[in-house]
Amino acid sequence: MPATPPRFAVLGAGAVGGYYGGLLARAGVPVVLIGRPAFVQAVRAQGLRLQTAAFDERIRVAADTDAAAAAGADVVLVCVKSGDTEAAGAALRPHLGPHTAVLSLQNGVDNAERLACVLGRPVVPVVVYVAAGVEAPGHVRHHGRGELVLAPFAQAARVQAAFAQAGVATTVSDAVPQALWTKLVINCAYNALSAITARPYGWLWAQSGVPELLRQVVRECVAVAAADGINLDAAALEADVARIATSMATQLSSTARDLLRGHTTEIDHLNGYVVARARAHGLPAPVNQALQTLVHLLESGRGA
Structure with missing residues (x-):
């Protein structure tokens, strides 16, 4: 049986x-x-x-x-x-x-x-x-x-x-910590920007300057992860971000959906987490901080 x-x-x-x-x-x-x-x-x-x-x-x-x-x-x-x-x-x-x-x-x-x-x-x-x-x-x-x-x-x-x-x-x-960080990096790259523009991943990637902006997000995340003892492959992550622009071209991020529905976002646990860990290690994370701040502004404006 x-x-x-x-x-x-x-x-x-x-x-x-x-x-x-x-x-x-x-x-x-x-x-x-x-x-x-x-x-x-x-x-x-x-x-x-x-x-x-x-x-x-x-x-x-x-x-x-x-x-x-x-x-x-x-x-x-x-x-x-x-x-x-x-x-x-x-x-x-x-x-x-x-x-x-x-x-x-x-x-x-x-x-x-x-x-x-x-x-x-x-x-x-x-x-x-x-x-x-x-x-x-x-x-x-x-x-x-x-x-x-x-x-x-x-x-x-x-x-x-x-x-x-x-x-x-x-x-x-046994590699779940690395996998969680890898997923976090992808979320940091796309979630906030999709929320700020209310646009899907494929559209974002096609806009001038966005691919380089996402590469900067990835590099900041990889540096913070390394300081936390998690070694990630920046080149592989950048390639993943580029592939997602095609494989998930019509996807709107969960952060974007939260904003559209008037729900509290998880931005402090995505880009905001990277910013907090960067501060703990004395590292810069200006792009992640800017994305976190912009999503907070949209959350505050929604309630105004």
Whole structure:
């Protein structure tokens, strides 16, 4: 007989959490989605609408607004915004079992560490490679990719088996810190500029001066990462940034979508994180600082 899959809870069910939680539920893995009231109400009323290139279905899955719904879960996927990490950890902590695995599927490089401090237990950092968005409450649309890279942990094989059942490719790697930094650099290159202009990556790359600006962002990030003990290949990252202009030409950044919807952005955990670490090491990061400041200005102006 096949092994019984672990029970999953997804804390912060939105684009990323809704996508992976929806795939798991569709495959028969027990899941509860924990999210905002509008999202939860829609899922409870009509199921989670998960729209991909392969299917467009409504998936029946448990949903709740209270972190207490995570009680009894074998695995908790934390998918909240970086700025909500500590609050999410405090809400989650009383409901974790002694052997519950907590995985951070968040942007940035330090969320697992911050979450572990609040929970008083190890948290598994996960690199997420997916393009997805919330089209409406309870409606998640997948735009591309979907693989996960997990740091090693005791229950990894069982978790990987559940994701495989759901059609999600996963690998376990000791190089997750480097991968998280690599993803951060790409986000620093495109997210803020896409938000400032409300334009997709392909359009940005085609504008005069933008390729060189993005190369400057990459160089600053690589220098800061090196000071933090993470060695990155600047030339390879610059090539990745150039490729993304074509492979994700129509993609609008998550920071841009946050601004357009009136949500708080994660800019302080992207370009702002690089700026903070640069200050800690006495390094300059003027381009990242300018991008962070401009996004803050747009956030302030939106509320004026």
